[in-house]
Amino acid sequence: MSLVVYLAAGVFGFSSVLLFRRRPGALRDPLALSTCAAIVLGSLVFVCAAPLTLSAVNDLTGVPNFGAPLTYGMLSAYSCSLLVLLVNWRGGPRERVRRLVLRCMAAYAALIVAIVVLFALGDARTERLTDLDTYYATTPGLREMIALYLTGHGAALVAMCAVCVKWGREVTGLLRTGLRLILAGALLDLLGFQATKSTAVVARWTGHDLDFLSTTVAPPLASLAALLCSAGFVLPRLLPAAVAQWRGLGEHRELRPLWAAVRFASTAPQPRTAWWWLPQERLRWREVSIHDALLALAPYFDEDVRTRALDAALRAGRSPHQARIDAEAAMLAAAARRAAAHEPPLDAPSPYRLHATEVPGTSGLVELARALPGCLWTPRESQVR
Known part of the structure; x- marks a missing residue:
């Protein structure tokens, strides 16, 4: 499982390298910077969620399950970065964009702090590398932490879907194609990862065991959803350049x-x-x-x-x-x-x-x-x- 997750993280993160390779001024472009930040954070979520990483983090810190708030906090930061990216992508008056970005960052910063506090208040002495969500679903403190990170991520996905549907009616061409890919990724994340995780947790609350939804079904769907979102964000920015390079290659050969x-x-x-x-x-x-x-x-x-x-x-x-x-x-x-x-x-x-x-x-x-x-x-x- 760790190998698959690391591979998804590598493919997911490589697209950010392509964006920065495209032009030297990418760091000064809010849209390019927020795109790369979202992709890098998504890659880090996969890296942190891998059982090998969780085990290494727990051993390094000496705190059982310390990788859990780290992963949940990273996932919340990723959710925030997706909303920030959509705000920058949509554009508008500079002050309005800045205000929306600050609101998103403030809300998810508070969410991350709450996740850390709830983890500290809970009792997570037994290390769980693959089924922590369901194992501690009924533990005070940890129960609220799990519900909170799922709610924060779900809220970001719902907002993404709403923006993509509304904006997709106003644009055409590659931008519309990118929005459709993002929408497909967000829906897959919402219905695949979010729904299966939540179902497994709620099942624990009601005394049932549907842990396989959380441990077996959710991870691959989350990987596929992240790749679709990454493709949707990157495609409108890289495809025209890729097509131009392909045409350049053809003309270079024709001039032989x-x-x-x-x-x-x-x-x-x-x-x-x-x-x-x-x-x-x-x-x-x-x-x-x-x-x-x-x-x-x-x-x-x-x-x-x-x-x-x-x-x-x-x-x-x-x-x-x-x-x-x-x-x-x-x-x-x-x-x-x-x-x-x-x-x-x-x-x-x-x-x-x-x-x-x-x-x-x-x-x-x-x-x-x-x-x-x-x-x-x-x-x-x-x-x-």
């Missing part, structure tokens, strides 16, 4: 034929740290390097080559735009061969400007790269002046 043909003419040095660059950074460097190479090859551009290739492309049924790209590819291929052979530049090079240098971004370069391997007309060396 063009880069292979002109890289010898580029004077842009590759930085030593390029091996760990993300796809978009690699794409930007390749774009700059190719433009540098095209500038170096411009003295070898032959207008006659381009004109002949353009006529051939039009006769083959190409559209005017595609015929232009094919002609430019043929002219570039001829220029690259001449430059690679260390031949002198043309006496009267073509003043023609490539389409790839007229449009922003890499779309023009990608079109040129696609046309380069299959030029409709490739001049023989004897035709190159």
Whole structure:
């Protein structure tokens, strides 16, 4: 069980690393900071709830079941962080946001203090690593502590569900998808973890034994619910960047034929740290390097080559735009061969400007790269002046 809980904590917490990796100013962004705080606290809840951690904490402090108020306090802090995150995510006037955040923090701080006090007043001499909630469900002090932490966590989940339903009607796109994931996670936590735990505790109050709900059913449902909530918070912030990186990777690969043909003419040095660059950074460097190479090859551009290739492309049924790209590819291929052979530049090079240098971004370069391997007309060396 501990291994599963630690794995859930690791996956849950890794998303916070991704958020901070995204940009250096994340610590100054209340939304990014509150998102990461909620995810980290959720990870710590899992870590604290693992039987191995509970046993280690109890041995370290010398207090039987000291891990219980630690875990319950961490869970209450996590509940508070979820509400704070929703407040920051929803936004609004700064003073109103600040006031709501302070109210949430004050309420759950009082809850955490009450949990610690009730634990100190109760009698928990027998160490229980997996079934403390039900074992001490009827013990004075501990009984109130258990009811209090379940109530605090349940209240946060109900508030989350209400906000997600209301706000989900007002937004679209990735934000709505994220809210639906959060709602699914909150409902699973409410109906899976909260309901099963409460049912098992109430069963003890009435003299029945449904401990398996608390010890076997609740933990995996809580893990799944936390992962869904984490995905809901992170998805709207990371998915656009992930999609952009994926597109950058595809365009970087599509530029390979063009880069292979002109890289010898580029004077842009590759930085030593390029091996760990993300796809978009690699794409930007390749774009700059190719433009540098095209500038170096411009003295070898032959207008006659381009004109002949353009006529051939039009006769083959190409559209005017595609015929232009094919002609430019043929002219570039001829220029690259001449430059690679260390031949002198043309006496009267073509003043023609490539389409790839007229449009922003890499779309023009990608079109040129696609046309380069299959030029409709490739001049023989004897035709190159």
